[in-house]
Amino acid sequence: MDAGEPIIRVEGVTAGYEDRTILENISFDVRRGEVFVILGGSGCGKSTLLKHMIGLYPVHRGHVYIDGADIVTADGDARGAILRKFGVMYQSGALFGSMTLLENVRLPLEAFTQLDMEQMDLLARMKLDLVGLVQFTGHLPNEISGGMQKRAAIARAMALDPQILFLDEPSAGLDPITSAELDALIRRLADNLGVTFVIVTHELASIYAIADRVIMLDKRVKGIIAEGDPRRLRDESADPYVRQFFHREAEVAAA
Amino acid sequence: MSIAALAVSETSDGRRVLALSGRLVADTIPAVWRDALRAVREAGARPVVVDAAGVDYCDGAGIALLVDLLRQPHTAPVEVENLKPAYNALLRQFDPHALDHDLDPEQPRRPAIEEIGRNTMIVLRDMRVQVEFLGQATAALFGAIRHPSTIRWRDVGVVCERAGVDALPIVCLISFLLGLILAFQSAIPMKQFGAEIFVADLIGLSMLRELGALMTAILLAGRSGAAFAAEIGTMRVNQEIDALTTMGLDPVKFLVTTRVIAAVLMIPLLTLFADLVGLLGGALTMQSFGIPFVTFMHEIDSIVRFQDFMAGWIKSFVFALLIAGIGCLRGLQTGAGASAVGDAATRAVVSGIVLIVIVDGVFAVLYFLLDI
Numbered sequence: 001m002d003a004g005e006p007i008i009r010v011e012g013v014t015a016g017y018e019d020r021t022i023l024e025n026i027s028f029d030v031r032r033g034e035v036f037v038i039l040g041g042s043g044c045g046k047s048t049l050l051k052h053m054i055g056l057y058p059v060h061r062g063h064v065y066i067d068g069a070d071i072v073t074a075d076g077d078a079r080g081a082i083l084r085k086f087g088v089m090y091q092s093g094a095l096f097g098s099m100t101l102l103e104n105v106r107l108p109l110e111a112f113t114q115l116d117m118e119q120m121d122l123l124a125r126m127k128l129d130l131v132g133l134v135q136f137t138g139h140l141p142n143e144i145s146g147g148m149q150k151r152a153a154i155a156r157a158m159a160l161d162p163q164i165l166f167l168d169e170p171s172a173g174l175d176p177i178t179s180a181e182l183d184a185l186i187r188r189l190a191d192n193l194g195v196t197f198v199i200v201t202h203e204l205a206s207i208y209a210i211a212d213r214v215i216m217l218d219k220r221v222k223g224i225i226a227e228g229d230p231r232r233l234r235d236e237s238a239d240p241y242v243r244q245f246f247h248r249e250a251e252v253a254a255a
Numbered sequence: 256m257s258i259a260a261l262a263v264s265e266t267s268d269g270r271r272v273l274a275l276s277g278r279l280v281a282d283t284i285p286a287v288w289r290d291a292l293r294a295v296r297e298a299g300a301r302p303v304v305v306d307a308a309g310v311d312y313c314d315g316a317g318i319a320l321l322v323d324l325l326r327q328p329h330t331a332p333v334e335v336e337n338l339k340p341a342y343n344a345l346l347r348q349f350d351p352h353a354l355d356h357d358l359d360p361e362q363p364r365r366p367a368i369e370e371i372g373r374n375t376m377i378v379l380r381d382m383r384v385q386v387e388f389l390g391q392a393t394a395a396l397f398g399a400i401r402h403p404s405t406i407r408w409r410d411v412g413v414v415c416e417r418a419g420v421d422a423l424p425i426v427c428l429i430s431f432l433l434g435l436i437l438a439f440q441s442a443i444p445m446k447q448f449g450a451e452i453f454v455a456d457l458i459g460l461s462m463l464r465e466l467g468a469l470m471t472a473i474l475l476a477g478r479s480g481a482a483f484a485a486e487i488g489t490m491r492v493n494q495e496i497d498a499l500t501t502m503g504l505d506p507v508k509f510l511v512t513t514r515v516i517a518a519v520l521m522i523p524l525l526t527l528f529a530d531l532v533g534l535l536g537g538a539l540t541m542q543s544f545g546i547p548f549v550t551f552m553h554e555i556d557s558i559v560r561f562q563d564f565m566a567g568w569i570k571s572f573v574f575a576l577l578i579a580g581i582g583c584l585r586g587l588q589t590g591a592g593a594s595a596v597g598d599a600a601t602r603a604v605v606s607g608i609v610l611i612v613i614v615d616g617v618f619a620v621l622y623f624l625l626d627i
Contacts, residue, residue: 096593097591097592097593097594098592098593098594109281112281113281113282113285113316114285115281115284115285115288115316116285116288116289119285119288119319119320119323122319122322122323122354123281123315123316123319125354126315126318126319126322126349126354127315129348129349129353129354130348134353134354140592141592142590142591142592158315160281161280161281161314161315161316188344188345188348191341192341192342192344192345193314193315193341193345
């Protein structure tokens with residue numbers, strides 16, 4: 001496992017919705033085993049970028065290579081192989097409402113492994129234990145709170161121990177303690193298992209705690225305005241908008 | 256090495272050693288897992304050591320295997336040795352015995368008699384809710400009629416178009432076929448007696464008194480009742496209903512009144528079309544049996560009274576109230592979860608049709624008593 005080698009390569013991606021371009025010609029790499037954070041103001045295309053990276057929406061132009069394979073052009077079995085390399089947690093959790101938490105987490109295991117039911121149960125329960133939900137394995141998603149649904153969704157995304165985890169706003173709506181526990185979990189998985197994280201968030205505390213590298217998107221340039229270590233960006237960036245973002249200022253001080 | 260392997264051996268001091276090696280991931284371990292569990296069980300009273308020195312890589316599934324071995328009921332201790340520190344940190348996150356049993360309380364099983372009682376109460380409560388809702392909707396409707404400026408007429412127009420104008424083709428198609436088939440099926444036996452002309456009476460009376468209103472109502476219960484329930488149900492799921500309530504807007508007034516008004520305006524109109532097109536269907540069939548159009552119409556004119564037509568048409572107003580009302584009620588009652596909206600739409604159609612049939616029966620008795 002070579003740390004530092006790119007595991008995701010985004011090349012010249014132009015993307016958006018049918019009549020509206022949101023991101024124009026952006027390129028960046030995510031290195032194996034790092035915690036990579038995409039940030040930016042509301043409406044700058046963070047979630048859109050994420051959805052294009054996981055192949056949910058077709059890009060207008062460009063390529064997204066995941067572990068060397070292009071998700072833009074792949075189809076059939078090749079696409080299935082790429083999809084198995086990563087897990088995704090959606091903003092709303094997107095748990096299946098008719099299944100208990102245990103069944104939700106077990107579903108990918110049932111579909112893609114040959115483990116016995118008992119073993120899958122143990123594995124699913126361990127994933128739920130990691131996010132602090134082992135007492136709720138038999139609950140349906142609508143019987144637990146929104147923050148808990150989110151944590152269960154992370155457990156489901158981790159079910160198959162993918163090399164890459166995409167998390168869309170994981171700590172939004174969580175209390176500070178749970179949010180800090182989640183940060184610790186992310187760091188532990190990255191450090192001990194070499195899992196790569198791509199996270200969309202704007203929780204500054206969380207960014208400083210976990211991020212190895214960030215990119216910052218801006219809707220005015222429809223692309224990346226800053227890239228690098230979050231602390232260095234906060235202290236050294238020349239761009240007033242970036243500084244403003246990291247210092248949580250409402251307006252740019254008069255230049 | 257891309258597979259997982261297990262070697263079982265005994266040491267001279269009586270310990271059983273399970274040497275795991277290779278990649279412990281979900282794809283590679285199912286067989287190893289089973290063998291390892293068996294080896295622990297067969298160890299009897301001997302201490303068991305899991306030697307993980309040969310493990311190259313171990314993900315969550317591999318950790319689960321180790322946890323499973325540690326939590327086995329075994330008289331002597333089970334220990335994991337030589338696991339790489341990074342994986343050891345992952346293993347230490349779990350308390351093997353906390354994962355033993357499901358901490359979730361099980362749903363208590365109730366005796367059958369209690370289930371019957373509970374379900375009866377649910378049905379009774381639902382009837383009560385329907386009556387309450389009827390009152391609420393009526394109050395809202397009369398309030399709206401007294402102050403017509405408070406009605407959102409633009410919304411009424413939109414609902415009229417979707418529930419009325421857009422439904423015209425299907426209503427016409429069904430009633431045309433109904434008239435056609437009814438005439439054809441009754442004309443064949445009638446022909447044996449040379450009584451084809453009386454088919455016109457049959458079509459005229461049954462379409463105008465009964466089938467025109469009934470078929471339109473059932474179609475609209477499926478089409479618009481379900482749509483109302485799904486629309487309002489989705490609003491419920493998205494907390495839009497809560498938003499209305501906290502803004503001080505009554506959801507019944509805001510959402511239900513417009514739909515009920517639109518349905519009451521449109522369904523009787525659609526019933527008129529259904530009556531007319533049904534008669535046309537009958538007339539077309541009778542032409543092929545040698546009865547000209549004029550004769551057919553004249554026969555109907557002589558036998559069907561105006562009050563027969565009114566008897567059918569008045570029902571359509573009541574059906575309209577029922578369809579729109581029950582559709583909105585089921586929408587407002589929507590629960591949580593992905594299947595809730597579907598359930599609401601299903602219940603709207605089922606309750607709608609049941610109510611239509613019941614009310615139609617009540618009308619039949621009423622007309623009989625009043626000799627209409």
